[in-house]
């Protein structure tokens with residue numbers, strides 16, 4: 001059985017601990033991760049996955065590392081159920097329908113129906129196979145907004161696998177600037193766009209937010225989609241307002257239900273108005289206009 005050992009700490013302490021655990025355990029092949037678990041309280045979780053037989057020894061090593069760092073944090077333990085990874089991975093590759101879009105892997109091309117707008121994406125290095133509630137929520141919003149507004153110049157900020165940019169290019173036949181902070185995602189998005197026959201419409205750029213001349217040069221956009229997280233979305237509100245054409249739509253996702261009000265307030269403060277909220281599980285997708 002696998003176990004998850006985890007510690008919850010402030011951002012600064014978690015980052016120190018994560019770096020120290022990396023030095024101590026990565027040479028032994030342990031998987032270590034750090035995640036932002038509570039944005040409001042600024043808490044981070046550092047976790048390490050270990051076989052049951054090694055738990056006691058690992059806990060002792062972590063405890064001595066904590067005392068070297070001068071940190072007094074409890075090491076918590078969660079036992080993980082044995083998972084049938086083959087079944088699990090096949091489940092993760094099932095095609096997903098969202099509005100008229102069908103996101104599928106190569107092995108499911110025969111599932112496409114005549115009226116589908118199909119997007120072929122293999123599970124890979126970048127986020128966005130369509131399975132996450134945020135991606136599916138964006139796809140449904142995109143279908144509705146494109147039908148009503150016929151945008152001609154679109155920005156997909158935080159493109160991941162390129163799934164949203166590709167869906168948009170295939171549906172609206174318009175150019176889409178697909179940006180990501182992560183150069184691997186940008187490369188994956190470009191390759192996926194070519195695979196889906198829209199390599200000429202989807203232009204991939206590595207950029208953080210709007211900090212790239214290509215992103216500014218193509219503004220104003222008449223549709224911006226950003227599926228990132230609540231905190232960066234709130235920080236980006238003034239830039240979104242500057243780069244969106246007046247009267248146009250903004251689709252935001254990556255927002256937990258409990259973060260919705262704070263994100264809305266940040267955008268209302270920039271003269272956006274709320275059009276619609278779509279909920280999928282714990283996540284919401286917002287349609288705003290300015």
Ligand SMILES: C[S@@+](CC[C@H](N)C(=O)[O-])C[C@H]1O[C@@H](n2cnc3c(N)ncnc32)[C@H](O)[C@@H]1O
Nearest residue numbers: 127128135158159160180181182208209227228
């Ligand atoms: C949740 S994934 C969304 C991927 C895809 N658009 C989808 O809807 O499935 C978020 C992506 O945004 C990128 N990202 C996060 N913050 C960003 C920022 N400030 N500027 C650009 N990209 C960012 C991440 O690297 C990641 O690939």
